[in-house]
Amino acid sequence: MxxxxxxxxxxxxxxxxxxxxxxxxxxxxxxxxxxxxxxxxxxxxxxxxxxxxxxxxxxxxxxxxxxxxxxxxxxxxxxxxxxxxxxxxxxxxxxxxxxxxxxxxxxxxxxxxxxxxxxxxxxxxxxxxLSSSLRNVSGSSGSPKGRLRNVFTALEFVGWYNGHPSSRHIRPDLENVRHVTIIGQGNVALDCARILLKRVDDLKDTDIPDSVLDILKKSSVHTVEVVGRRGAGQVAFTTKEFREMMNLDGCAFEPIEKDVIERAIHDVDQTPTPDARMRKRLLGLIAKGNGPVQPSTSSLKTGTFKLRFLRSPKSFDPSPESPDKIGSITWTKNALLSPPVPPVATTAPNSNPSPSPPHSPDLTSPQQALAMPTAEEITTETDLVIESVGYRxxxxxxxxxxxxxxxxxxxxxxxxxxxxxxxxxxxxxxxxxxxxxxxxxxxxxxxxxxxxxxxxxxxxxxxxxxxxxxxxxxxxxxxxxxxxxxxxxxxxxxxxxxxxxxISYESWKKIEQAELERGLAKGRTGSEKISTVEEMLDVVS
CATH class of the missing domain: 3.40.50.720 (NAD(P)-binding Rossmann-like Domain)
Structure with missing residues (x-):
């Protein structure tokens, strides 16, 4: 050959x-x-x-x-x-x-x-x-009638704190924000929550741009609520990401109701999958909570992290004081439908069994549990929303x-x-x-x-x-x-x-070196990211 x-x-x-x-x-x-x-x-x-x-x-x-x-x-x-x-x-x-x-x-x-x-x-x-959108939610980023102020997609928010050139125009007004709602319960949602609740001193030696640190220093964010449409047994974040939130300096996790965890463990037991043990370990960690906040002696900042389940946003509602700005969210409460059990294949006498269709979905997966809307609605106040519902x-x-x-x-x-x-x-x-x-x-x-x-x-x-x-x-x-x-x-x-x-790879390494020098000049131990295309091109021109 x-x-x-x-x-x-x-x-x-x-x-x-x-x-x-x-x-x-x-x-x-x-x-x-x-x-x-x-x-x-x-x-x-x-x-x-x-x-x-x-x-x-x-x-x-x-x-x-x-x-x-x-x-x-x-x-x-x-x-x-x-x-x-x-x-x-x-x-x-x-x-x-x-x-x-x-x-x-x-x-x-x-x-x-x-x-x-x-x-x-x-x-x-x-x-x-591109971001997946909440197209049918008025006031959201995907609403045909336009979004309210202080509503961001996770793509935009992550791009902002990571210095992506396409997010250079984003400047969230965190100085006037106490409560943040993140819709979605994946790792990206927890990343956003952690950045909002983490002490700024713990971020200064990363490659995060100074313009982002300046906004975070002025932040008044106290509570971050991470909301999912399904139950605790269907969260998409990993144990590692959640443990980081639990160990966050100066931050408390609000414990979950006992019956919510028991229902989730029951569902996992009823639909065993290869990751069932991992899911039960994560549910045990969620159930444990971390108790009351223990403020860090090196920072006065304290905060609270919450998980909420079985809610789907119906509308983002404007603030009475600022009609163009988010003030509250109307939610539809959901009921969780257990995933269907696949039928047992039967074969007629003297016949060959039919082959399974390729790439058929695993109906026993906890990811297949369905959230069914109910007639019950609730409204919660919030100052800022991050839509973390996926990418396209x-x-x-x-x-x-x-x-x-x-x-x-x-x-x-x-x-x-x-x-x-x-x-x-x-x-x-x-x-x-x-x-x-x-x-x-x-x-x-x-x-x-x-x-x-x-x-x-x-x-x-x-x-x-x-x-x-x-x-x-x-x-x-x-x-x-x-x-x-x-x-x-x-x-x-x-x-x-x-x-x-x-830009060749050699030219890129010059940009990378300029970022390192920029960070060291400001007393960092590493780089500070250059966040505009113009600045990057100027380095090599």
Missing amino acids: ASAIATRSPLKLAIIGAGPSALYSASRLLAQLPKDSPQGKDVEVHVYERLPAPHGLVRYGVAPDHPEVKNVQHKFDLLQSDNRFRFFGNVHIGPPPADSSASAERTTTLPLRSLTPHYTHLLLSYGSS SEGLEDVPFDEVKGRIRNMSGRVVDQDGVPIPNVYSSGWVSRGPIGVIASTMYDAYSTMDLLLSDHSLLPLPSPSSSETSTLMPIKTSLGLQTPPLQGLPSQISSAGQSV
């Missing part, structure tokens, strides 16, 4: 996106085809990213007080030592963006079909950059996209058309492929699996005929998205002529 691959046409891969999935994919492919091997000598991997900075979710999604998760960035730096790898930052793939800001004018825009003829393979790994991906021109699921149509990483037929040499990985689920480790395994699939498919491609070994005599084989074998040489003209506005 090795000698067969060595005689194939070059493998030239374009990756759109530069988050962990994209960079794990690049790392896997190059490791599987070493550059000193016959199979690897004609391999190229080019990564395109719309921002000047790589690392995607690791840089802009992981909370700043989780530096151990961000350490994976150092692994990606090793790619720079392989001359078959190239990074092109500040490049927008697709039609021109609607943004007319100065940073958009300094970004190189490249239509997908201008890119693909230069490559044999395409990997779509650009993550989830954006579609890309000519790429099959599932609008309902908010991700690219694919089967195990192979992009497929509307009829489920694989599009040759086009793959997807990460959140844009399987939805916004999992942690960094699961993203890595998904990326590795997709690249192994690509290599397997590539090994099955027909070999060039012996009489046509000269590349110049071969007619290009084109796919429906414009990929071709052999590919056009070099780079698209828009990239090669863009100059310093296209």
Whole structure:
């Protein structure tokens, strides 16, 4: 097989996106085809990213007080030592963006079909950059009539405290906020709660921007309430994230009613799943609570963290004093329907059992328990709302996209058309492929699996005929998205002529060094993130 691959046409891969999935994919492919091997000598991997900075979710999604998760960035730096790898930052793939800001004018825009003829393979790994919305909730971010002030999506709020350029305009008025409601009970919801309730002194040595620290220093937030539409047995946050909240200095957790926990444990026992033990351990931790707050001697700030269950927002209601600002939430109370028990398969005498349908849902999963609205409603006051109800991906021109699921149509990483037929040499990985689920480790395994699939498919491609070994005599084989074998040489003209506005990995390292120097100059032990595209480009111009 090795000698067969060595005689194939070059493998030239374009990756759109530069988050962990994209960079794990690049790392896997190059490791599987070493550059000193016959199979690897004609391999190229080019990564395109719309921002000047790589690392995607690791840089802009992981909370700043989780530096151990961000350490994976150092692994990606090793790619720079392989001359078959190239990074092109500040490049927008697709039609021109609607943004007319100065940073958009300094970004190189490249239509997908201008890119693909230069490559044999395409990997779509650009993550989830849109928020799922509470479209039917008046006053929410997705309301057709517009949102109230002090209502944010988790994407916006996380982008704000992580210094994402798209959130540079967000400045929450935390000085006049006492109560915050977070809708959703995943890890992102707890990240937002922790940042709001944590002592600012414990954040100053992270890479969080000074502009964010200035707002947090003035914060009057005392209570953060994290609300879910289902029960305690269906929370999506992990034990690790919840334990961090329990151990937060100067913060109390309001214990949950005993009958709520007992019902949740009963449901877990009735529908055993592989994660049942973990869920019961988490429920035990939730039941324990942490008692009254013990204020830190190093800070006067105290706060309270609450969990609420079986509530769905019906409307975000304006404040009587400020009609354009959130003042309260009207909730519909829910009843929890236990998940259905799958029927026992029966087989008629002398007949073969019917095969199970592929990818059938696991109906015993606690995630399948349903929240049914009741006629009961309640209203609670609040000063600020964060909608943490999930993310969606954006579609890309000519790429099959599932609008309902908010991700690219694919089967195990192979992009497929509307009829489920694989599009040759086009793959997807990460959140844009399987939805916004999992942690960094699961993203890595998904990326590795997709690249192994690509290599397997590539090994099955027909070999060039012996009489046509000269590349110049071969007619290009084109796919429906414009990929071709052999590919056009070099780079698209828009990239090669863009100059310093296209950021190489070497240029990115200069930006990273500038962030470190900026932090040290302000007395930090590490970096302070640069949060605008203009500033990043100025570093390398």
